[in-house]
Amino acid sequence: MKQNRQLSRSRLCLKYLNSRPYLKATILFAAIAPLSLNVSQGHQVKQDLKPSNTLTVVAVQGPTTVFQQDGFTHGFGYDLARSYAKSMDLRLDLKTVKDNATALRWVKQGKAEFALSTASIAAIENAKLTAVEGSCGAQPILEKYGLDTNFSWVFKSAEDPLALTATGHLCQNKNTGTIQQLASFYDRNYVKESDMVKVDKDLQKRLPIYQASFKQSAKKHDLDWHFLAAIGYQESYLRPDSVSPTGVRGVMMLTSSTARAMGVKDRTDATQSIQGGAKYMQLMLDEYDHIPYPDRNWYALVAYNMGPGTVRSIRKRLERQGKNPDQWVNVYNYLERNQRANGRYRQAVQYVKRIRVYMEHIKSNELAQL
The missing domain is CATH 1.10.530.10 (Lysozyme)
Known part of the structure; x- marks a missing residue:
């Protein structure tokens, strides 16, 4: 019964976000943070991504998102996206582009399922896309370790099944301490x-x-x-x-x-x-x-x-x-x-x-x- 109430609240939040697609999804995180990934939701995502079973994600290289060069890929945002793809039994195909405007355009055009972005809320609003906080509301943790507090996962719309499953995954990572540990490892202030x-x-x-x-x-x-x-x-x-x-x-x-x-x-x-x-x-x-x-x-x-x-x-x-x-x-x-x-x-x-x-x-x- 409790989980049904939480799911109802999540749907209400998605409906609210859909009516206001420019709103950053802080409320969505608060509503579904206790939930783990739902099997039926995950199945729907996999069905949508067939036949390749590949999750295409776009990002601009940077300290908070990803470093990708000469076959060596790592980074705070990348590690979160990688664990999300693995949880869905999908292959992650991460593409890097020159700037956030290009990354948002890729999402808009359907070239990527979502973007790892540090774009401003205004830029996301102008693109008429939906963003969820990449730290599940843990901006103080990002700030502590010198990471960009604007970090978000940007989706084409709030109705995208990925938006809900990704949100659940991110909040699960926050609750287990994974976001804290990753932020600590990728600490931008570690060397003065x-x-x-x-x-x-x-x-x-x-x-x-x-x-x-x-x-x-x-x-x-x-x-x-x-x-x-x-x-x-x-x-x-x-x-x-x-x-x-x-x-x-x-x-x-x-x-x-x-x-x-x-x-x-x-x-x-x-x-x-x-x-x-x-x-x-x-x-x-x-x-x-x-x-x-x-x-x-x-x-x-x-x-x-x-x-x-x-x-x-x-x-x-x-x-x-x-x-x-x-x-x-x-x-x-x-x-x-x-x-x-x-x-x-x-x-x-x-x-x-x-x-x-x-x-x-x-x-x-x-x-x-x-």
């Missing part, structure tokens, strides 16, 4: 702006020297070279003579045993170090070949930093707790919750988040130069 000035200077000065080696080694091991270069910067600031108190050294800060295993004879030789680091990273990625990208990259980074044995132990603990060890948000949440008690976990959180920031910075600079 003043620190990024130094990062930028370092990269401008040193990256051109080793860029060819990063590209060559990345290509050999099927990696994104920006990803590999970001690891190198986190490890050594791209200084081949770097040495840690524990004896790791070189651009990729390899231990002597890892260097030997990767065929590196001289760890202070930048080319050898980068080649060895790329080979070792590929081994870490192979350890998690059952986990889809981009999550596999984050697992591999934690393993690169802490060792695959530690990651296996964390995954077993999560499994005993009844949580899916193959979901990055669960591993990240475990590391973050326990980082005060375990310095290695704190280091791993810092390691992965900083590499993500550096990778995005390198990618953004390269795109700006095109």
Whole structure:
């Protein structure tokens, strides 16, 4: 009976939104937040998307939506859309366009089922489209982590079955803490702006020297070279003579045993170090070949930093707790919750988040130069 009342309220909200198609759907979220995805609604969505079983989503690249370059796709909005598509057993086809106006036009023309957008309410109103809050009313969380509070999923109309199922999915993610965890991981304030000035200077000065080696080694091991270069910067600031108190050294800060295993004879030789680091990273990625990208990259980074044995132990603990060890948000949440008690976990959180920031910075600079 309670669920029937909630469904009735949801339908009323949709009817209200349909009569006022420019209204952002805060009320809709409040009405259906307690609901999980309805099977019949999901079936209707799948029927509408046959025969391809593909969910086409359009977005403008940005810190809150998605980073997509050279086959490496990740981002706050992308992760939410990816989990939504998976919940519907659909293949996500995410397209990026140059600006929000183009993204909204795609939705209007039926080229995409919806848009991940940071467009203003006025722009969405002018396009006569319907938007739902991408954070399910959790704008304070987005603001805390430097993400755009205008983030929304934009649909052609409030009557679109996707609007209701997507809303339920987003609110479910809010209620389970997933939105909080994703926002924390994609924190735009994690590296201070003043620190990024130094990062930028370092990269401008040193990256051109080793860029060819990063590209060559990345290509050999099927990696994104920006990803590999970001690891190198986190490890050594791209200084081949770097040495840690524990004896790791070189651009990729390899231990002597890892260097030997990767065929590196001289760890202070930048080319050898980068080649060895790329080979070792590929081994870490192979350890998690059952986990889809981009999550596999984050697992591999934690393993690169802490060792695959530690990651296996964390995954077993999560499994005993009844949580899916193959979901990055669960591993990240475990590391973050326990980082005060375990310095290695704190280091791993810092390691992965900083590499993500550096990778995005390198990618953004390269795109700006095109």
